[in-house]
Amino acid sequence: MPDQDNKCTCSEQPLVPIIVEVIDIIDRTPDIKSFFVKNIDGNGVPFQVVPGQCAMVSLLPVGEAMISCTWQKEQEYLEFAIKRVGLMTDELHQIEVGQKIGVRGPYGNGFPVDACKGRDMVFIAGGIGLAPLRSFIKYCFKHRADYGKITILYGSRSKADLCFKEELFDLWPKEPNTEVFVTIDNAEAEWDGHVGFVPSYLEEVNPSSNGAIAVVCGPPIMIKFVLKSLEKMGYNDDQVITTLEMRMKCGIGKCGRCNIGSEFICLDGPVYYLKQLRDLPPEW
Amino acid sequence: MKVLSKAKLEAALNKLNDQNEVFVPMQKGPQSGYFTWKSFENGQDELMLDALNVYQSPKNVVLPQTEKMYSIKSQGVEVNIDKTYEDAHPTIIFGARGCDVKGIIAMDDVFLTRGYEDSFYKARRSANTIIANACYEPGANCFCNAMDVNSLDPIGADVILRDAGDGYVWEVKSAKGEAVTALIAELLEEKEAKLPEAKPFTKKVDYTGVAAKLKGMFEHPLWDKLSEPCINCGMCTYVCPSCYCFDIQVKMWGDQGYRFRAWDSCMFEEYSREAGGGNPRGASKERFRQRFLHKLEFFQERYGTPLCTGCGRCIIVCPTDVNIVRIIDAVKEAEINA
Amino acid sequence: MKEITNKIQTIAARLFAEGKIDVFLAWEKGELDFQNKSYVARNAEDVKNIVFNEYSISNVSNSLLKFRDSHERIGIAVKGCDSRGIIRLLEDLQIKRDRLYIVGIPCPGMKDPLAAARNYGGFSKKQEEDGLAKKCLECIQPNPVIYDELVGPEQSPRQQGDRFAKVKAIESMSADERYKFWEDTFSTCIRCYACRQVCVACDCRTCIFDEMKPQWVGRENSTSDNMMYHLVKHAHMAGRCIECGECERVCPVNIPLMLLNRKLIKDVGTLFGGPEAGMQYVEGSKPPLSVYRENDPDSFL
Numbered sequence: 001m002p003d004q005d006n007k008c009t010c011s012e013q014p015l016v017p018i019i020v021e022v023i024d025i026i027d028r029t030p031d032i033k034s035f036f037v038k039n040i041d042g043n044g045v046p047f048q049v050v051p052g053q054c055a056m057v058s059l060l061p062v063g064e065a066m067i068s069c070t071w072q073k074e075q076e077y078l079e080f081a082i083k084r085v086g087l088m089t090d091e092l093h094q095i096e097v098g099q100k101i102g103v104r105g106p107y108g109n110g111f112p113v114d115a116c117k118g119r120d121m122v123f124i125a126g127g128i129g130l131a132p133l134r135s136f137i138k139y140c141f142k143h144r145a146d147y148g149k150i151t152i153l154y155g156s157r158s159k160a161d162l163c164f165k166e167e168l169f170d171l172w173p174k175e176p177n178t179e180v181f182v183t184i185d186n187a188e189a190e191w192d193g194h195v196g197f198v199p200s201y202l203e204e205v206n207p208s209s210n211g212a213i214a215v216v217c218g219p220p221i222m223i224k225f226v227l228k229s230l231e232k233m234g235y236n237d238d239q240v241i242t243t244l245e246m247r248m249k250c251g252i253g254k255c256g257r258c259n260i261g262s263e264f265i266c267l268d269g270p271v272y273y274l275k276q277l278r279d280l281p282p283e284w
Numbered sequence: 285m286k287v288l289s290k291a292k293l294e295a296a297l298n299k300l301n302d303q304n305e306v307f308v309p310m311q312k313g314p315q316s317g318y319f320t321w322k323s324f325e326n327g328q329d330e331l332m333l334d335a336l337n338v339y340q341s342p343k344n345v346v347l348p349q350t351e352k353m354y355s356i357k358s359q360g361v362e363v364n365i366d367k368t369y370e371d372a373h374p375t376i377i378f379g380a381r382g383c384d385v386k387g388i389i390a391m392d393d394v395f396l397t398r399g400y401e402d403s404f405y406k407a408r409r410s411a412n413t414i415i416a417n418a419c420y421e422p423g424a425n426c427f428c429n430a431m432d433v434n435s436l437d438p439i440g441a442d443v444i445l446r447d448a449g450d451g452y453v454w455e456v457k458s459a460k461g462e463a464v465t466a467l468i469a470e471l472l473e474e475k476e477a478k479l480p481e482a483k484p485f486t487k488k489v490d491y492t493g494v495a496a497k498l499k500g501m502f503e504h505p506l507w508d509k510l511s512e513p514c515i516n517c518g519m520c521t522y523v524c525p526s527c528y529c530f531d532i533q534v535k536m537w538g539d540q541g542y543r544f545r546a547w548d549s550c551m552f553e554e555y556s557r558e559a560g561g562g563n564p565r566g567a568s569k570e571r572f573r574q575r576f577l578h579k580l581e582f583f584q585e586r587y588g589t590p591l592c593t594g595c596g597r598c599i600i601v602c603p604t605d606v607n608i609v610r611i612i613d614a615v616k617e618a619e620i621n622a
Numbered sequence: 623m624k625e626i627t628n629k630i631q632t633i634a635a636r637l638f639a640e641g642k643i644d645v646f647l648a649w650e651k652g653e654l655d656f657q658n659k660s661y662v663a664r665n666a667e668d669v670k671n672i673v674f675n676e677y678s679i680s681n682v683s684n685s686l687l688k689f690r691d692s693h694e695r696i697g698i699a700v701k702g703c704d705s706r707g708i709i710r711l712l713e714d715l716q717i718k719r720d721r722l723y724i725v726g727i728p729c730p731g732m733k734d735p736l737a738a739a740r741n742y743g744g745f746s747k748k749q750e751e752d753g754l755a756k757k758c759l760e761c762i763q764p765n766p767v768i769y770d771e772l773v774g775p776e777q778s779p780r781q782q783g784d785r786f787a788k789v790k791a792i793e794s795m796s797a798d799e800r801y802k803f804w805e806d807t808f809s810t811c812i813r814c815y816a817c818r819q820v821c822v823a824c825d826c827r828t829c830i831f832d833e834m835k836p837q838w839v840g841r842e843n844s845t846s847d848n849m850m851y852h853l854v855k856h857a858h859m860a861g862r863c864i865e866c867g868e869c870e871r872v873c874p875v876n877i878p879l880m881l882l883n884r885k886l887i888k889d890v891g892t893l894f895g896g897p898e899a900g901m902q903y904v905e906g907s908k909p910p911l912s913v914y915r916e917n918d919p920d921s922f923l
Contacts, residue, residue, distance in 0.1 A: 013403040015532075015545075016354050016368055060356045060363045060543075061536045065559070086559025087835050099361045220562070247558045249532045252400040255548070256529035257556055262582035267398065281502040281577075283564050314876035315810055316745065336744045339874060340812070349812065350843040423744035513659045515684070517819035519874055522812050533841050546841040552815070554832045568688075600743040603736065603820055603872040604680065605652045605659035 014252050017058050017102030018046045023077060025097055028163045029156075031084045032128060033093055034070070036077040037103060044075040047106050051113055051135035052243065052271050055080070055105030056251045059095070063088040066107065066248040066266060068132035078103070081131035081163065107251045108270050111136045111215070111241065120148040122207045124226055126155050126198050126218025130163050132243055133217050141175050150175070151207040155183040155198035155222075159191045181205050199225035202233075209234040216242040220284065227274065240274035244284050260284055286465075286472045289451035293333075296468045297321045297378065303467065304374040304413070307345050309338040318342040318377065333379045334447065336423045339597060341384050341525035342377045346408045347391060353404060353543045356536065369542075370407035376464060379417040379445065382438035383428045383595035387525030388414065389440035393587045394528055404545075413460045416441035420480040422487075425596025427609060430489040432589045436482060448477035487609065491580075491590065494615055498581035502573075506618050510611055511572035513604040518549035520598035520606070521575070526591050529555075550574050576611055626727060627674045629773040630699050633725055637697045638666040643723055644694035647685050649678040656738035660685050674699065679732035679755060681868050683707030684822050690716050698722060701729035702777075705766035706864035706900030707822035713900075713907060714862075716825050726769025728777040731758040734871060757867025757880070760785070768903050788878075789885045808848040810875045813841070817869035817879060818855060823862045823899075830854065852882065860886040861909040864900040893919045 011018070024036040035057075039046055049055070049069045057080055058064035065088050070081045084093045095101070113136065121140060125133045140147045152172060156162045162182065173180045183194040183201045194201055199222065207214075214235055216226050223242055230240055246258035246265045253267030261280045263269060277284065288296055298321075300306050306321040309332040316332070317340025324331070332338050352369040380388075388409075395405035419435040422428075428435050437444065442461035446453035454472055456465050465472070521527040531548035535541050548555060550571055557563040565571050583591035592608060599607050634646040650661035650671045658677040662685070663669050683704045689696060690711075700708060705726060711717045734755035741749045753759075762785065764777040784790070792800060818824045818831070830838050831851060839850045856863075856879075863883045870879040887898065894910040 012401075013368060013370075014400045015402065015404070016365065019363060019365065060365075061358045061534060061539075061541065063534060064532070087837075089559065090835075096361070100363045102363070102365075245558070246564065247556050249530070252402070253398055254394055254400070254402055254528075254530075255532070255545075256550070256578075257548070259578070259582065261577075262585040283570075311746075330747070332747070335747050339745060350841075425743050512662060515819040517814060517816035517872070519814045519816045519872070522814045523874060531841055533837075535840055535842060544842055546843060547813075548841070549814075552832070553828075554834070596743060600739045600745070601736070601874050603816060603868075605657045605735070607653070610653065 011104075014104065015250060017056065017060070017064075017104040019100050020046055020103050022095065022097055022099045022101060025095075028081060028165075029161045031093075031161075032081055032131075032163055033084075034079055034081045035092070035101075036079050037101065038077050040100065045072065045078050046103055048072065049078065049106040049135075050110040051139045052111035052132060053106040053108045054132075054251075054266075054270070055103045055107060056248075057082070057092070058102035058104075059088055059092050060102050062091045064102075064249075065089060066251055068108075068135070068243075068270075069106070070131040070134045071138055072135075081128065081134075083128045104251065107266055109268065111139075111271050113139055116213050117146045118148065120150070120208070120210075120212040122151045122153070122212050122214040124153045124198060124202060124214060124216045124218075126222040127157070127161065128163065129216075129218030129222070130154055133215055134164060134167070136215060137172070141172075144176065148177070148211075150178040151181070151205070152179070153181045153183075153198065153202055153205060153207075155185070155196075155201060157185050159184055159188060197225075198222055199229045202226060203229050206233060209236075209239065212239060214240045216240065220245070237275035237278060238273055242272060242274065242277070243270045244272060244277075245270065285475065285477055286454040286456075287448070287451040287475055287477050288445075288454050288468070288472055292471045293452075296471050299468045299471065300376055300378070300464060304376045304464070306376045306378050307342060308378045309333060309335070309342075309380075311338070316340065318344065321378070333417060336419075336421070336426075337381050337384070337595065337597075339523055339601070341387060341523065341595070341597070342380050343384075343387055343391065343525050343528070345375050345377050346388055346412055347395075347405060347528055347530070347547075350544055350546045351404060353532070353545055355542050356534070356540070358536075358539045368403070370403055372407040372411045374411045374413075375408070376413045376415060378415045380414055380441075381417055381419050381595070382433045382435035383426070383593040384525045385414055385416050385438040385440050386428070386431075386433045386593040387595075390526045390583070390587070390589065390591055390593070391528050392440075393589075413442045413464050414440065415443040415445060415461075415464070418444050418446045420447070421483045422485045423596060424486055425599045425609075426485060426594060427487045427489040427596070428594035429485055430491045431592050431594040433593055446477075446479055448479055451477060453477050453479065487596075489594070489609055489612060490616065491612060494612055495581045495584040495590065497615060497618075497620070498577060499585075500620055501615065501618065502577070504618060504620070506614055507569055507573045510606075510614060511569040514568060514572045514606050515604055516551040516553070516568050516571060517603065518551040519601050519603070521549040521551055522547065523597040523601055525595055525597070526593050550578070576608065579608070580612065580615075623675050623730075626774050627672065630674055630725055630727070631669050631672050633771060633773070634663060634669045634672060634697055634699075635666055637723060638669065642695065643697040645689070646672070646697035646699075647682050648672045648699040649674060649680065649682065651675075654742065656733070656735045656742070658735055672699070674727060676730075676733045677735045677738070679734060679758075679871070681707055681820065681822055681866055683711060684820060686711055686717050687825055693721075695721050696723070697725065699725045699727060700766055700769070701727050701732075702761065702764040702766055703729070703864065703866035705768050706763060707866060709768055709900040709903045710822050710862060710864050711825065712903055713909060714823075714825055719903075719905075722770075724766070724769045724771075726766030726772045728766065728772070728774045729758075729761070729764040730777055731755075731761065731764070731780060736871065754780070755867075755871065757871055760867070760880075762865070763901070767901055786884055786888050788881055789888055792881060792885070804849070805845055807877055808852055809845045811843075811848040811852070811877060812875060813843055813848065813851065814874060816872045816874065820868040820872050821859075822864065822866065823859055824855075830858075852877075852879075856882045856886060859883060861890045861894070861911040862899050863887060865898075
């Protein structure tokens, strides 16, 4: 149970967003776009994030949503990869570069980047789930010597739905001691890569569980099956990390709705070791 | 002892009302709740300080049902937040029972600790003074004593009133209490008063061990039976002095508007409904279970005290006779298969 | 009433024994004398918990909605108002007639367990009267209008005088007076949605007030949003409300909801004629506002 009582780090008014400018928008897939934000005066980013942390992104006249920050490039920008699923994200996908939006954060506990030093890392993601893991993956590559072998296993519905294609096919496979495996659900023309779901591909690839840490993110159903596979492959509960997801409104552990048991996913999570999850009610 | 004679009560309320917005328990026409003393209409309304309690709790004073947060002005690509609506006008809750005081103290834990201070709640709460009304005769549905509340000496009250017949013993408990006492100092008399005898609780509730036991009962079959009558209306959460869950929404007219927050309820279906359509608590039973686990287990785990304050309001208003006391009893009796 | 309880229990036991039903919906006693809640008996063992007494006021037909997607055969005990609720659900195609075995109870009038609970709770300084519930004193249909078996003697309606007297009183106010009346009334609403949840006619899978894309009525507890909620909800009741009075009974802030419902009943009756909602079951029939006829009145458009 978290016990911190430290003063708020982001602002005196944690529910009021900071206005930032969208300086770039890149289409990643038919329904995922990356939004790059920076302070309005062009000077730096509104706050620092550690890998795995999130922010409440708001299109002010419409609403807010909790989005994980997929990468912070020093003081140049914060990047959010956002999928179009609901009221706010629908409208957000229609904005253009130069639009001012709101952000507040950083929220959440982030990935245990220090505790994982020296370990072999196995990143398993599905669909938009690659976005939060990307922050950890890029962190590992930035501090390459601190981590062992890196395996990245990613799957999506179709070739068009593969997110961050440049990293997957061009940049990451070139990194030292790194293997990237990509799969799509169903065969299609112009794809001669692997076809199949992530959990079964994972068992095929079978990255060694010896001293490794597996980090999993994706649709809840994928996570469930991947966890089963990891168990079969010999990963202990303290070798598996995942991120949980619930509907969020306040982002600071007050409005009550994102709880699983007595944990608030926005504040105490969203990153959890499987060992911790065993202690929580099975609502995830 | 300082005593405020009942003959001088109205004068005292008027005096306090000069510099504060005073909320008193009132029967206002068909409504029963905490309303402003300023709105009291002689002949139509009735002051309920000598009644057990009123149906709506005073949580509205620090966590209003609807509260504006900040203004939004949006033109083209520009968007501005011109003002935020923290409201720190001084308020007094006059005559709150121990169960209601506990509700607010529990909300202080939620809104003012754990790394973030909710600026809107903080503004209202810092400017708020609680004058409690010690409770000497528990009602038929009262069980605050089992839920960590001392109805004779509620923690968190700035002043405690004790009904001694002709007048109220006025017991100052804090610096805030001193400040409001100073406002009516000349109305108080220094004399002895006979305190009433504290009557026993008729409802016997034993909460010990319930939180710990519930930890292993998430999947227990008793939730099926207990949740069957519940129609998920949300009345229990709205009359509860300690339910605090809220929603944040936006209201726009053209390019201007504001973001506001409003009471929400875990009983409502869209409470946990995600944008993609998934809903971890879509079934009535899941929401029912969430409410009672929150009240009886999760809050205890997180903040060290149960969230249910034993006021008994939900028991009276529930149209399908769901009763938190019977749920506590059922949990105590339940067998857990290893 | 003990006799009726026994009769219902006997019938339920018989239906279970003959394998004709999977569940039986009725009432069961709560802990205290005046407490009563809806009950689902799932086998012959459970039958002994079924009770019908003067506090069995809740609308059992509301529980049918829990079973709309499954296939159980359902035995159900209903009073006059509840039986109109069953017809409401049949007309709305929420449940099929052949799944139901309806035990009809001509109702002698019920007392309000919520009033008794308030008296017992001790919050009020005045005790509420111990007579029949307000909605029962205004009852026009105590006898079930649809049933497979009837238990108990026929009862007479209890509505005295002009059923629409209070509605007419409001109608005779000036427009400004009327607006003030409703504005004052709705400003007290706490948007707990109890009226929606107890209502049998509220059988939409996703209620319009729960929709977010778009959001039709905001969550704000302002007079305008409150008015929108009530006016839209009751407009959805026009021609469908079965006048069971549960909404008004459960309202924690005593909003006179039946005034709105009766106004609509009066107007729909005047404009469209025909039998009132839920008074008779004719297969394939629809509420007047669900049917388009070329000569429908349209002077109000």
